[in-house]
Amino acid sequence: MSNVFELKNVYKTYRNDGKEFTALKDVSLEIREGEIFGIIGMSGAGKSTLVRTLNRLEEVSDGSVKFYDKDLMALSARELHEVRHSISMIFQGFNLVSQRTVIENVEQPLRIAGVPRGKRREKARQMLEIVGLREKESVYPARLSGGQKQRVAIARALAADPKVLLCDEATSALDPKITGEILDLLKKINQDRKLTIVIITHEMAVVEKICDRVAIIDDGILAEIGDVKEVFSAPKSKAAKKLVFPSNPFDPSDPDSRLIRIVFDGTRASEPFIANLVEQTGLKVNILSANTRSVGGIGYGQMVLELPKDESEQKTITDFFTGNGLFVSEVR
Numbered sequence: 001m002s003n004v005f006e007l008k009n010v011y012k013t014y015r016n017d018g019k020e021f022t023a024l025k026d027v028s029l030e031i032r033e034g035e036i037f038g039i040i041g042m043s044g045a046g047k048s049t050l051v052r053t054l055n056r057l058e059e060v061s062d063g064s065v066k067f068y069d070k071d072l073m074a075l076s077a078r079e080l081h082e083v084r085h086s087i088s089m090i091f092q093g094f095n096l097v098s099q100r101t102v103i104e105n106v107e108q109p110l111r112i113a114g115v116p117r118g119k120r121r122e123k124a125r126q127m128l129e130i131v132g133l134r135e136k137e138s139v140y141p142a143r144l145s146g147g148q149k150q151r152v153a154i155a156r157a158l159a160a161d162p163k164v165l166l167c168d169e170a171t172s173a174l175d176p177k178i179t180g181e182i183l184d185l186l187k188k189i190n191q192d193r194k195l196t197i198v199i200i201t202h203e204m205a206v207v208e209k210i211c212d213r214v215a216i217i218d219d220g221i222l223a224e225i226g227d228v229k230e231v232f233s234a235p236k237s238k239a240a241k242k243l244v245f246p247s248n249p250f251d252p253s254d255p256d257s258r259l260i261r262i263v264f265d266g267t268r269a270s271e272p273f274i275a276n277l278v279e280q281t282g283l284k285v286n287i288l289s290a291n292t293r294s295v296g297g298i299g300y301g302q303m304v305l306e307l308p309k310d311e312s313e314q315k316t317i318t319d320f321f322t323g324n325g326l327f328v329s330e331v332r
Contacts, residue, residue: 004164004196005031005054010063012049023049025220036190036197038211043202046220051166051200055087056080088157092169094149096141102152103137109160127155147178168200183210204243208232208295216240232295233263233327245331248288252306258314259306259331262321266299277320283313304331
């Protein structure tokens with residue numbers, strides 16, 4: 001599988017009124033052809049700056065960004081224009097032209113490219129068919145729901161036949177039900193058109209639902225990168241743990257208690273792990289949190305448990321869970 005993007009030691013520093021702020025610090029990563037790649041971080045972490053380096057809307061201060069082995073910094077204006085034609089973007093705010101109908105909005109990139117009216121109208125209708133809005137072609141954006149507006153934006157992005165679709169917080173303005181529908185649509189487009197999709201978000205649920213791999217950005221630094229299932233099951237960095245660990249609805253009985261998180265996939269959901277623990281070891285744990293998540297189409301369960309004070313009993317419990325094939329990690 002070839003790399004669409006390859007970033008090496010990327011820095012981005014802003015300078016204003018004699019002050020400096022470094023938004024990206026030594027970021028290196030690869031995005032593979034045909035995958036859905038997530039970039040996640042809290043507000044101000046640098047994720048939007050990072051995605052804007054992928055089409056050189058942001059000039060990097062140091063390091064290199066390659067698109068299919070082409071160094072973006074070395075491209076002429078004409079070459080950069082060609083590359084940008086291969087990279088479409090959708091945004092949180094939809095960015096539709098209110099004075100144009102749905103089909104005219106979808107035609108916009110084709111109009112700019114000089115495609116004749118008949119051909120661009122035919123192509124726009126094909127794109128509206130893909131996103132399920134063929135009957136809305138004569139409607140103006142003001143009469144559309146938020147989900148419909150984002151579908152139009154996706155159709156417009158696809159009209160140029162891009163190699164990559166960049167989604168910058170594209171579902172942040174939508175309610176959970178519509179977010180799920182838009183993510184399902186993006187997944188289908190990825191599978192049907194083999195389109196590489198890069199999703200920028202602050203919501204782990206978005207990444208878990210459709211991404212193949214994820215990069216976690218924390219204060220401009222690449223904190224962790226890997227397959228979504230692996231990062232969810234066994235996060236290594238503090239930033240990743242903050243994103244994937246569940247919040248505890250109940251406080252531990254002691255502030256100094258040892259807490260662990262156990263994770264199991266849906267095929268093991270019917271197994272009574274806690275009951276088996278009590279039956280086989282005679283030891284008990286306090287359940288502080290429990291929930292299920294869908295990660296890459298597979299259901300996962302996770303629990304946060306408070307362990308007994310005795311260290312030997314703690315070891316017996318953790319050995320029991322790991323011996324039964326569960327992921328066990330410390331919660332701090």
